[in-house]
Amino acid sequence: MIYVFSVFCFSQESDILDFSLLRQNDNIKMDSPDSFYKKLKQIQLSETTILSFGGSYRFQTEAFINEQFDTSMDQTDYWFLNRFQLHSHLKVANKFEFFAELNSSLITSKTNLVPVDRDELSFNQLFAKYRFNQNWNLLVGRQNVRLGSGRLVDVREGPNVRLSFDMAQLQYTDENTTVTAFHAIPVQQQEGIFDNDALEDNETLSALYWTQNWTAKTNTDIYLLYKTEDNKTWNLGTADDKRASFGVRHFGKWKGLNYNNEFVYQFGTFGDANINAWTISFNIEKPLSFGTIGLKTEAISGDNNSTSSLNTFDGLYPRGAYFGRVARFGPSNLIDFHPYFDTKLGAIILEIDYVAFWRFSTDDGVYGPPLILDYPSVNNERFIGNQIGVIASYEFNRHLNFELESNVIFPGAFLEESGLGDTLYHFVFTTELKL
Numbered sequence: 001m002i003y004v005f006s007v008f009c010f011s012q013e014s015d016i017l018d019f020s021l022l023r024q025n026d027n028i029k030m031d032s033p034d035s036f037y038k039k040l041k042q043i044q045l046s047e048t049t050i051l052s053f054g055g056s057y058r059f060q061t062e063a064f065i066n067e068q069f070d071t072s073m074d075q076t077d078y079w080f081l082n083r084f085q086l087h088s089h090l091k092v093a094n095k096f097e098f099f100a101e102l103n104s105s106l107i108t109s110k111t112n113l114v115p116v117d118r119d120e121l122s123f124n125q126l127f128a129k130y131r132f133n134q135n136w137n138l139l140v141g142r143q144n145v146r147l148g149s150g151r152l153v154d155v156r157e158g159p160n161v162r163l164s165f166d167m168a169q170l171q172y173t174d175e176n177t178t179v180t181a182f183h184a185i186p187v188q189q190q191e192g193i194f195d196n197d198a199l200e201d202n203e204t205l206s207a208l209y210w211t212q213n214w215t216a217k218t219n220t221d222i223y224l225l226y227k228t229e230d231n232k233t234w235n236l237g238t239a240d241d242k243r244a245s246f247g248v249r250h251f252g253k254w255k256g257l258n259y260n261n262e263f264v265y266q267f268g269t270f271g272d273a274n275i276n277a278w279t280i281s282f283n284i285e286k287p288l289s290f291g292t293i294g295l296k297t298e299a300i301s302g303d304n305n306s307t308s309s310l311n312t313f314d315g316l317y318p319r320g321a322y323f324g325r326v327a328r329f330g331p332s333n334l335i336d337f338h339p340y341f342d343t344k345l346g347a348i349i350l351e352i353d354y355v356a357f358w359r360f361s362t363d364d365g366v367y368g369p370p371l372i373l374d375y376p377s378v379n380n381e382r383f384i385g386n387q388i389g390v391i392a393s394y395e396f397n398r399h400l401n402f403e404l405e406s407n408v409i410f411p412g413a414f415l416e417e418s419g420l421g422d423t424l425y426h427f428v429f430t431t432e433l434k435l
Helices: 002-010 036-041 413-417
Strands: 016-018 027-029 042-046 049-065 077-092 096-108 119-131 136-143 165-173 177-186 203-213 218-234 237-254 257-270 273-288 291-300 334-345 348-358 373-375 383-395 400-411 424-434
Touching: 036 049, 218 257, 237 273, 383 413
Parallel strands: none
Antiparallel strands: 016 027, 042 049, 049 077, 049 424, 077 096, 096 119, 119 136, 136 165, 165 177, 177 203, 203 218, 218 237, 237 257, 257 273, 273 291, 291 334, 334 348, 348 383, 383 400, 400 424
16 A cells, blocks of 8 residues: 555656755656656646755654663663754856745654754755856755765764754866865754754854766875854863864775775864864775675874863864764774674665774764864773664665664773773664655
């Protein structure tokens, strides 16, 4: 019954439905003009004007056992997350676009909420785009942004509430080159209805990002990001953080391998101290007939307790699920070793990974994904722990998919010596419907 409903009410098999992470980039081509789905999906207002609609619903149930690595505390909990998104997209004569996306992110059964858990009703995106010619575009308004591989600036798809920016963006594109420049202010989420704080300039992000496709197999990103944040807290203390991030990413294919390597250096000021931080990341994959094996590893600088210099790397706006949706450790003061394997078993995609974590500096603590100091440095141990994760996903059709993820973290010497020596268990089930 579900299959018949999905085929006849949603789309025909001849239709092209490529749903993007950012729904303004959907690739929709419908060859079935009389289908019920197309009548709902697109309205031809004139010969050169199209108004389209779409949306998604994501349901998650998430559970932790021993979330803070201490069985003497009551830390077994589960909750339910519902996210509704509805958008409209107006395109006029290949010159002008207007995109609006409403978001409602709800959660039940969770006691201690964080900003990414609940936003009852808000505009996730609301922007206009003007195309000067085939190369130049101007975008103004509220947007989700993903730069490069999403390592420093990402949509934050893992948590219940996405990250939005109020921004002005200028884009240049041609066959092999993309250059983006923007100034943005992150939207500060609140729990209610249309109550998010906007245009609060205590935190800003400016960017110049260049992507060059040199050949079919060789590509680079070169970028400069400048972030300001008032009253930021690191291991060194709390002060105004003004830092620039200069990065180079090299990615592509070489002798049957896929690679994605990146280096970032940060400089600027933190109060009266100078910033001197960096990270380097390597990712290599080998596609095989039965799946893909890969290895990620990175070093991310941490502080050395100098009063004149801050060495803690700021991951800026990373994806919330940086090391899986268990999301216990964030990209600051870290060394990680991350082999993984994925394969397809019939209609099910299975992913298995292992991550070992160490502190880069024993003078600095361990940060969570929001880059808040969750585990201060109270001993000289370096090893944080081992994490094992498994994801099984099933795509029912182009509209509906299911995913089950489980993670186990075994604390290492640093957590054990901090009095947090008990194993953490995490489970999350996700189903998502896209229209």
